[in-house]
Amino acid sequence: MNTPKNTTPSVVEPPVIELIDVSHRFGTHVAVDHLNVSVAAGEMVALVGRTGAGKSTVMNMIMGSLTPSEGVVRVAGHDLSRDRRAIRRKLAVSFQTDRLLPWRTALGNVELGMEIVGIEAGERRRKALDWLDRVKMAGAASRYPHELSGGMRQRVSLARALAVDPEIILLDESFSQLDHVTSKVLRADVSALVRSLGKTLLFVTHRIDEAIEMADRIICLSAPAHVALEVRPTPAQRADSRECERLHAQIARAMGGEDITDEALAAANVTLLDRARKAQ
Amino acid sequence: MTMPQETSPQIGLPDRRLGLLRSLGASRDTIGTVVVVLVIAAVAQIVSGHVPAYIMPEPLVVIGAIGTLLTESYVDIAVTMARLLAAMLCSMLIGSAIGMVMGLFESVRPFLRSLIVIDTGIPALSWMLIAVFWFKDPETRIFFILTVILLPFYALTVYEGVRALSKDLVEMVDTFQPTKWQVLRKLILPHTVAYVLIATKSAVGYATRMVVFAELIGSAVGIGAQMNMAQSNFQIDRILGWTCLLVILNLLMQASVDVIDRRLLKWRPEATVR
Numbered sequence: 422m423n424t425p426k427n428t429t430p431s432v433v434e435p436p437v438i439e440l441i442d443v444s445h446r447f448g449t450h451v452a453v454d455h456l457n458v459s460v461a462a463g464e465m466v467a468l469v470g471r472t473g474a475g476k477s478t479v480m481n482m483i484m485g486s487l488t489p490s491e492g493v494v495r496v497a498g499h500d501l502s503r504d505r506r507a508i509r510r511k512l513a514v515s516f517q518t519d520r521l522l523p524w525r526t527a528l529g530n531v532e533l534g535m536e537i538v539g540i541e542a543g544e545r546r547r548k549a550l551d552w553l554d555r556v557k558m559a560g561a562a563s564r565y566p567h568e569l570s571g572g573m574r575q576r577v578s579l580a581r582a583l584a585v586d587p588e589i590i591l592l593d594e595s596f597s598q599l600d601h602v603t604s605k606v607l608r609a610d611v612s613a614l615v616r617s618l619g620k621t622l623l624f625v626t627h628r629i630d631e632a633i634e635m636a637d638r639i640i641c642l643s644a645p646a647h648v649a650l651e652v653r654p655t656p657a658q659r660a661d662s663r664e665c666e667r668l669h670a671q672i673a674r675a676m677g678g679e680d681i682t683d684e685a686l687a688a689a690n691v692t693l694l695d696r697a698r699k700a701q
Numbered sequence: 702m703t704m705p706q707e708t709s710p711q712i713g714l715p716d717r718r719l720g721l722l723r724s725l726g727a728s729r730d731t732i733g734t735v736v737v738v739l740v741i742a743a744v745a746q747i748v749s750g751h752v753p754a755y756i757m758p759e760p761l762v763v764i765g766a767i768g769t770l771l772t773e774s775y776v777d778i779a780v781t782m783a784r785l786l787a788a789m790l791c792s793m794l795i796g797s798a799i800g801m802v803m804g805l806f807e808s809v810r811p812f813l814r815s816l817i818v819i820d821t822g823i824p825a826l827s828w829m830l831i832a833v834f835w836f837k838d839p840e841t842r843i844f845f846i847l848t849v850i851l852l853p854f855y856a857l858t859v860y861e862g863v864r865a866l867s868k869d870l871v872e873m874v875d876t877f878q879p880t881k882w883q884v885l886r887k888l889i890l891p892h893t894v895a896y897v898l899i900a901t902k903s904a905v906g907y908a909t910r911m912v913v914f915a916e917l918i919g920s921a922v923g924i925g926a927q928m929n930m931a932q933s934n935f936q937i938d939r940i941l942g943w944t945c946l947l948v949i950l951n952l953l954m955q956a957s958v959d960v961i962d963r964r965l966l967k968w969r970p971e972a973t974v975r
Contacts (some may be wrong), residue, residue: 486876505878509878514873516869518869520867520869520870522870522888524892524894532873533887538878565967618706641754
């Protein structure tokens with residue numbers, strides 16, 4: 422099986438996200454080990470890995486909230502260790518939980534990011550309403566977060582991220598807390614929206630089916646975070662269940678390392694594929 | 702994107718039911734208060750028939766005294782209320798600021814916390830007597846006494862509020878690269894409003910008692926001073942009248958805080974225990 426370590430992916434466009442030989446340690450624990458990743462403009466890339474593989478650490482470094490122990494993180498051409506504020510308005514994040522401010526309405530929440538980056542009040546309101554409409558939440562503008570369902574809150578969270586018109590969107594397991602159907606609907610909507618806008622999307626997930634469905638490229642991390650596998654799912658792989666199963670198995674093995682047996686992998690694949698078929 | 706829109710949780714009917722339950726609960730509270738007041742009045746009426754008027758006057762005499770106080774001593778009521786509001790506002794601002802600094806700056810937290818804990822340990826009477834020595838002007842005395850007594854309510858509650866601020870929300874706001882002032886204005890201040898209101902609810906009853914006490918010792922104007930005068934003139938009906946008025950004023954202030962609470966915190970979901 423092809424499981425190259427620490428590879429630099431070949432991308433056509435100039436990279437908007439670059440992690441160059443990045444390592445990070447929490448005390449003596451190595452969370453990220455000489456990681457090299459780049460994401461080109463307009464790409465949709467999935468970062469998959471098991472719990473503890475260092476996905477969140479990598480995301481935090483890309484957001485600029487964590488400085489790597491070694492290596493360079495560049496976002497939109499800026500070295501984050503030198504100037505974190507340079508990526509203001511260039512990068513937006515949607516998290517695992519919606520993280521809406523409970524005292525603001527859906528509209529107020531969408532306006533938050535624009536308020537911070539200094540967009541004028543009239544334009545801000547117009548844009549916020551427009552984004553709520555795009556994420557199919559136009560009718561809920563005046564509702565408070567506690568009056569919305571989980572899926573609706575996640576849509577508002579997404580509108581808040583997109584409203585600042587960022588070049589790059591990071592999704593940190595944004596669909597993992599939703600039920601299967603809501604998650605699927607939202608994933609389809611997000612994919613269509615991001616593609617139509619030509620934005621760069623980097624999303625973290627531990628669900629292989631989600632990665633295969635949405636991503637142009639899947640980067641599989643193994644602990645401590647390093648590239649264990651990198652694949653580009655083809656339309657044929659997505660359409661054909663056998664091909665999809667094979668790809669699924671390949672990724673699962675890369676995620677799990679050498680401790681996953683063929684029997685366990687086969688059992689896991691059957692369960693996942695069954696679930697996918699039932700959902701369809 | 703042709704997928705159907707998601708529906709929100711059913712909020713229409715439960716909200717109406719909740720409203721009905723709430724109004725039912727409120728009317729029960731009102732009925733309970735009326736019943737207790739009537740029972741007290743009945744007991745006072747019975748007792749007044751068996752003891753001299755200077756010990757327990759008839760309820761009707763007390764009601765008459767209330768009417769007289771409202772027409773003759775409205776200035777004293779206004780002065781007391783103004784003192785109370787000014788001191789509460791000042792304590793709210795200074796106390797909340799101290800609480801926020803305690804919550805946000807680890808280096809000064811132990812010092813401010815110790816200061817507040819020492820303050821809470823000093824009896825109100827000590828502050829009153831100290832204030833008589835320290836300040837010549839009665840207004841300054843009362844303002845000082847009330848402020849030092851009420852300040853810890855706000856400081857400690859707001860401190861707990863800042864500590865309770867979700868790290869997730871801080872991280873979310875941080876992704877937009879805000880300035881420190883923006884974090885304070887967009888996140889910390891709105892979050893602490895609920896805690897300031899909680900502190901106000903706890904402090905308002907205590908403040909009413911303390912302002913009267915401070916006026917009794919340090920002023921010639923105000924409800925406390927008038928009660929002192931009534932006591933000197935053996936006017937038990939006036940003392941009881943002032944007492945009833947203070948209870949009413951306290952209830953009105955509590956109700957006002959509740960109205961502000963409902964307006965400012967309308968975003969909060971109602972929690973019901975079945």
